[in-house]
Amino acid sequence: xxxxxxxxxxxxAAVAARQSxxxxxxxxxxxLLVGPLCASARPRRFPLLYLLADGAAMWLAxxxxxGSMFLVFGLSRAAAIALARFAGPETKFRREVSAWQPWIxxxxxxxxxxxxxxxxxTGPIAAQLSTFPSSQVVRGTAAASxxxxxxxxxxxxxxxxRIVTRWLLALLKGLENVLTLAPWPVLFAVVGxxxxxxxxxxxxxxxxxxxxxxxxxxxxxxxxxxxALVLASLCVCVVIGIPAGILLAKSPTSxxxxxxxxxxxxxxxxxxxxxxxxxxxxxxxxxxLIATVIFALPPLVRLTCLGIEQVPLHVREAMQAHGATPLxxxxxxELPLALPSIRxxxxxxxxxxxxxxxxxxxxxxxxxxYNVLFALQNVQYGEGxxxxxxxxxxxxxxxxLAGSGRxxxx
Amino acid sequence: xxxxxxxxFDTWYPGEARAPVVSCRNVWKVFGHKPVVDRIxxxxxxxRIDVECARREHGCVVAVKNVSFDVxxxxxxxxxxLSGSGKSTLIRHVNRLIEPTAGDILVNECSISAxxxxxxxxxRARKIGMVFxxxxxxxxxxxxxxxxLPLELRGETGLAAHAAVQRALSVVGLSAWGDRxxxxxxxxxxxxxxxxxxxxxDADILLMDEPFSAxxxxxxxxxxxxxxxxVKTLGKTALFITxxxxxxxxxxxxxxxxxxxxxxxxxxxxxxxxxxxxxxVAQFVEGIxxxxxxxxERIMVLPTQYPGHAAALLxxxxxxxxxxxxxxxxxxxxxxxxxxxxxxxxxxxxxxxIGVVGPREILVAVGGHGKRQKEM
Ligand SMILES: Nc1ncnc2c1ncn2[C@@H]1O[C@H](COP(=O)(O)OP(=O)(O)OP(=O)(O)O)[C@@H](O)[C@H]1O
Ligand SMILES: [Mg+2]
Numbered sequence: 001x002x003x004x005x006x007x008x009x010x011x012x013a014a015v016a017a018r019q020s021x022x023x024x025x026x027x028x029x030x031x032l033l034v035g036p037l038c039a040s041a042r043p044r045r046f047p048l049l050y051l052l053a054d055g056a057a058m059w060l061a062x063x064x065x066x067g068s069m070f071l072v073f074g075l076s077r078a079a080a081i082a083l084a085r086f087a088g089p090e091t092k093f094r095r096e097v098s099a100w101q102p103w104i105x106x107x108x109x110x111x112x113x114x115x116x117x118x119x120x121x122t123g124p125i126a127a128q129l130s131t132f133p134s135s136q137v138v139r140g141t142a143a144a145s146x147x148x149x150x151x152x153x154x155x156x157x158x159x160x161x162r163i164v165t166r167w168l169l170a171l172l173k174g175l176e177n178v179l180t181l182a183p184w185p186v187l188f189a190v191v192g193x194x195x196x197x198x199x200x201x202x203x204x205x206x207x208x209x210x211x212x213x214x215x216x217x218x219x220x221x222x223x224x225x226x227x228a229l230v231l232a233s234l235c236v237c238v239v240i241g242i243p244a245g246i247l248l249a250k251s252p253t254s255x256x257x258x259x260x261x262x263x264x265x266x267x268x269x270x271x272x273x274x275x276x277x278x279x280x281x282x283x284x285x286x287x288x289l290i291a292t293v294i295f296a297l298p299p300l301v302r303l304t305c306l307g308i309e310q311v312p313l314h315v316r317e318a319m320q321a322h323g324a325t326p327l328x329x330x331x332x333x334e335l336p337l338a339l340p341s342i343r344x345x346x347x348x349x350x351x352x353x354x355x356x357x358x359x360x361x362x363x364x365x366x367x368x369x370y371n372v373l374f375a376l377q378n379v380q381y382g383e384g385x386x387x388x389x390x391x392x393x394x395x396x397x398x399x400x401l402a403g404s405g406r407x408x409x410x
Numbered sequence: 411x412x413x414x415x416x417x418x419f420d421t422w423y424p425g426e427a428r429a430p431v432v433s434c435r436n437v438w439k440v441f442g443h444k445p446v447v448d449r450i451x452x453x454x455x456x457x458r459i460d461v462e463c464a465r466r467e468h469g470c471v472v473a474v475k476n477v478s479f480d481v482x483x484x485x486x487x488x489x490x491x492l493s494g495s496g497k498s499t500l501i502r503h504v505n506r507l508i509e510p511t512a513g514d515i516l517v518n519e520c521s522i523s524a525x526x527x528x529x530x531x532x533x534r535a536r537k538i539g540m541v542f543x544x545x546x547x548x549x550x551x552x553x554x555x556x557x558x559l560p561l562e563l564r565g566e567t568g569l570a571a572h573a574a575v576q577r578a579l580s581v582v583g584l585s586a587w588g589d590r591x592x593x594x595x596x597x598x599x600x601x602x603x604x605x606x607x608x609x610x611x612d613a614d615i616l617l618m619d620e621p622f623s624a625x626x627x628x629x630x631x632x633x634x635x636x637x638x639x640x641v642k643t644l645g646k647t648a649l650f651i652t653x654x655x656x657x658x659x660x661x662x663x664x665x666x667x668x669x670x671x672x673x674x675x676x677x678x679x680x681x682x683x684x685x686x687x688x689x690x691v692a693q694f695v696e697g698i699x700x701x702x703x704x705x706x707e708r709i710m711v712l713p714t715q716y717p718g719h720a721a722a723l724l725x726x727x728x729x730x731x732x733x734x735x736x737x738x739x740x741x742x743x744x745x746x747x748x749x750x751x752x753x754x755x756x757x758x759x760x761x762x763x764i765g766v767v768g769p770r771e772i773l774v775a776v777g778g779h780g781k782r783q784k785e786m
Contacts, residue, residue, distance in 0.1 A: 318546035321505055322560040322611065323535025332562075336550045 053079075058113070062120055150279050161280045168286040171235065176228040184215060194401055203400055210393040219368060219390040226367035226394055229285065229360070230353045233292040237349050241297050242342065245304025246330065255305070262298040270295050270359050278363050288365030292356040299348035307341025308334045350402055354395045368394065429519050430480035431615060431647040432487075432504055437477045437513035439499055439671075442470030451511055461670065473499040475671035476513075486641055486648045488658035490694070491668030497651045498543055500668070501617050504649060505538045506530060517615065535564040539613035541621040543651075545600045547592040553579070553603050554588035560611035578610035579603075581636060583629070597624040605633070609640070616641070616648040622657065634661050655694055659683070659703055667691050680704045684775065700775055701742040706735050706757045709744075709775045710765030716754070719766075726763050728756045737764070741775055748772055 053076030060069040119129035154161070182190070188211055195207040214223045248255045273294050277287035311334050319333050335342075361369030368391050375384030440447045440454065446468050453459045454472065461472045473496040481487040489497050502508040503515050506522050515522050517533065525533065539560070547556050555562075557578055561571040579585050582602035592600055601624045608616055621637075622630045638661045641648050652658050658665045659679040666676040667690075675687045683700050686692040713723035722729055733747040734756045744767055747755050757765040 314542060314544050314546040315548055317502075317507055318540075318542060318548070318559075319563075321507060321534055321538075321540040321542075321617075322563050322607075323531040323533075324563050325531060328563055332559075333548060337548075339550075 052076075058116065061117070150276055154279055157280070165281050165286045168232070168236075168289050172228055172232045172285050172289065175231050176225060179224045179228055180221075184220065187211070191397070191401070198401065207397060207400065210397050213393050214390055217386055217390065219371070219387070222366070222368045222371055223390060223394055226354075226357055226369065226391070227398075229289060229292065229357065229365060229367055230350060230394075230398065233289055233296060233353045233356075234346070234350055236289070236293045237297050237300050237353075238346065240293070241300035241345070241349070242304050244297075245301045245342075245345075246308060246334075248301060248305040249308035249334075258301070262301060265294055266298045270356060271362075274359070274363050283364045285365060287363050288360035291363070292353050292360055292365075295356045296349045296352035299352065300342075300345040303341045303345030303348065304338065307338025307345075310341065311337045347399065347402065350398045351395060354391060354398065357391060428483050430516070431483050431485075431518060432481040432649065433516045433519075434477055434479050434500075434503065435514045435516070437474055437500070437503055437515060438472070438511045439474035439496070439503065439508060440464065440470050440472050440511045442468065446470060447511060455512055473671055474503070474510075477668075477671070477673050478513075479666055479673060479676060481647055481649060483647055484642065484645050485663045486638065486650055486661050488650045488652060488662030488665040489668060490652060490655060490658050490665055492653060495668040496671040497653075497668055498619050499671075501619055501649055501651055504615075504617055505534050505540060535560065535611075537613055538615045538617060539608035539611040540617040541601075541604045541608045541619060543619040543623070545592075545597075545604045547600055547603055547607075549592055552589050552591055553584060553595070556592065556603055557588075557606045557610050559607060560613075574610050574612065575606075578606040581609055581640070582606045582633065598626065598629065601625060602629075602633070605637075614646055616646055616650075618648060618650045620651050620653070623652070623654075630657075631660075637661060655698055659698065667694060680708055684708070701745065702740060704741040704775055705737065706739045706741075706744060706755070706767055707737040707765070709741070709771045710757045710767045711771060712765055713763050716766040716768065719754075723756070723763050723766065726761065728758075728763065729753075732756050734758050735767075741772070744772060745776070 053072055057069045057072045057076075060066075060072060115129060119126050179187075188208065191207055191211060192204050195203040214220055244258070248258055270291065273291040274287070277291045277294075281287035281290060315333055315337065316329070319329050324332070357365065357367060357369040358372050359369070361367065361373045368387055371387035372384060372391070375381075375387055438451070438455065440451055442464075447470055450459065450464055450468050450470060454461075454464060459467075461475065464470045464472055475496075477500060479487070489500065491497050499508060503510055504517065504522075506515070506525075509523070517537065522530065522533065548559065551559070554575055557575045558567075558571060561567065561574060576585065576588075579588060582605050584599060584602055584606065587595065587599065592603065595603065601621060605618075605621050608618070608621075622633055625633065634657060637648075640646070650658075650662060655665075662679060664676060664678055665682050666673045667682065668674070669690055675682060675691050680700065680703055682691065683695045683698050684704065686695055714720050716723060719729055728734055731751060732753045732755065733751045735744065735747060735758070737757060737759050739757075744755060748767075748769060754766050754768040756763050757767060
């Protein structure tokens with residue numbers, strides 16, 4: 001429906017001049033009726049006005065003041081037309097919308113209005129409408145079937161899970177052995193040297209203070225266990241996360257699938273992972289590692305993907321123009337350029353691993369997390385805070401040594 | 411090629427007789443939302459809607475509009491046009507960095523849209539080199555490693571590759587900068603690295619997207635000369651984009667002028683300068699001095715048409731005091747001859763007088779575009 005200028009004299013000269021070389025404003029029939037819904041699809045159609053006016057009209061109708069209702073409704077539409085004239089047509093070309101869309105919007109609008117109206121009356125239907133019909137049966141069945149699935153998988157995948165457990169245990173033990181093999185002066189020296197190379201004397205002092213705290217307060221062995229768990233998780237995360245990130249960057253389909261999964265992994269309370277981890281891998285360090293990996297993996301995947309996506313178009317073009325194969329493109333351009341982003345991802349992952357330490361202690365992850373847990377269970381404030389500080393110092397060590405190193409290198 | 415030298419601009423181009431190396435046939439490129447482009451492209455081609463309409467109503471940009479041209483072997487083909495006229499878009503079609511919306515591109519008489527991924531890579535790696543307008547160096551590689559990139563991508567990393575890299579870097583005068591990173595170089599130096607990279611690849615076809623735009627006049631001129639020399643001695647073919655007509659005239663065998671995605675005129679520098687097809691081209695060539703690229707053959711009149719001396723001239727007897735010159739003598743020299751002798755100049759070829767250049771011809775050639783064809 002096209003609304004020609006009703007009375008051009010009412011428009012100021014400026015507005016007229018602005019509009020003179022534009023097409024007349026087009027308001028769809030559905031725009032007028034549907035108001036807010038349609039307006040939301042077209043940014044400059046004053047959605048708030050519609051919303052307020054329709055709300056008011058609704059309230060008036062509830063009170064039985066139908067005359068006033070029509071007045072408000074009519075006035076709001078008139079104002080919308082006037083405002084649309086004044087603002088001129090949308091400058092951006094319209095989105096491609098199917099012919100059905102206005103009608104779907106219209107039905108939605110009418111449906112919503114009608115339902116709200118009925119729900120605000122009294123009677124059995126209104127009662128039905130105001131609370132969503134919930135069902136214990138559905139929830140019970142769903143939970144039971146998840147249980148059944150877990151049980152089924154546990155039984156069927158027994159061999160697989162045992163092999164994974166064995167590998168993870170080997171990795172953990174190996175790392176732990178390496179760490180505990182070295183007497184503490186050696187660790188002091190090696191870590192100190194690394195710190196000095198990274199950040200000079202300042203970092204060296206910081207690192208030695210952290211190590212000194214861990215040693216002096218008797219957290220040395222636990223700290224090494226925790227470090228082994230973190231490093232092992234990190235290894236698994238890197239082995240899975242970086243290829244996954246590359247895959248996500250390359251294939252929109254995989255991204256569409258993986259994105260919600262990553263969201264799920266990040267938002268699901270970390271305790272929830274413990275149950276299946278225990279179900280599949282029983283109690284001990286391997287399930288703790290698995291739970292940690294699930295929790296800490298998403299940022300690495302995301303940041304790898306982001307880093308690759310951010311490779312400038314002209315670099316890709318240059319590679320393509322010289323005949324690079326996809327593999328060459330990845331190895332010679334994308335990964336090197338994504339490196340800062342991947343580094344950040346690794347740093348994030350380490351921090352998340354450390355934050356998972358306490359939770360993992362619940363299922364036998366051991367280490368510093370166990371100290372915290374023990375203190376909590378026995379209401380020992382002092383012990384709890386000291387063990388918590390030990391975790392903080394571990395985090396400081398990892399962060400300064402592994403993550404944000406020299407900022408300048410590329 | 412016309413055998414009779416009666417055409418005004420009958421010029422011989424190197425390699426003209428042979429098949430074109432690159433040829434674009436009615437290439438169109440419409441940027442926009444894919445389904446929309448697919449829907450309107452038929453309308454566009456049939457000219458039922460115009461470019462402006464495509465942009466306003468459908469949000470599509472017609473960047474290249476029905477462009478056809480042939481680039482012959484060993485030719486430097488310049489594409490000129492204002493910013494946004496679609497030059498970069500057009501040149502990207504030649505190595506299929508961009509797929510045409512309609513039309514076809516032939517490289518060595520073989521349609522590149524038919525190539526599979528592997529053949530296309532092979533073509534890009536060995537046959538077509540490219541210099542980008544925005545330089546497009548890899549920031550994590552040194553100058554040397556950047557220059558080596560094309561060789562490395564096709565698996566050549568030995569001593570020969572190293573030598574090729576050094577040679578390319580010395581051509582652009584950056585031998586001493588091999589171990590620096592692009593971020594440590596000035597814009598012009600980066601551009602020269604881009605050029606060295608294309609030279610190192612040693613491809614037969616060079617796509618140059620404003621390769622000299624960020625250079626200072628001195629180095630620019632030097633590189634233009636060097637580039638033309640290289641192209642000619644090594645028998646390469648080049649597509650060269652620039653928006654500097656001086657540059658186009660200096661290094662181009664032929665020039666195509668683009669406007670709003672279309673080619674409005676294609677011709678030798680002399681054709682473009684002496685007879686621009688419309689006011690747009692005329693604006694471009696305003697102020698360009700023809701003395702260094704217009705030759706005697708182009709401006710001479712036939713002996714029979716030269717008043718007063720036709721009979722003598724037909725008998726190939728040069729009237730007394732008249733200087734003589736060759737077909738290809740440049741206008742600058744003709745001016746000198748004219749001022750020294752104060753007589754018309756006879757153009758001789760193989761003992762015959764084929765034309766005469768009088769003061770009037772010289773004045774017309776220098777003074778502007780007297781022979782401009784009217785807009786068609
Ligand atoms: N990827 C793209 N998507 C959409 N439009 C594009 C794209 N690339 C170019 N265009 C449009 O195509 C037109 C021509 O652009 P192009 O880069 O070819 O111009 P140009 O002649 O190279 O200009 P310049 O001299 O400034 O480099 C421009 O209007 C631009 O907006
Ligand atoms: Mg360009």
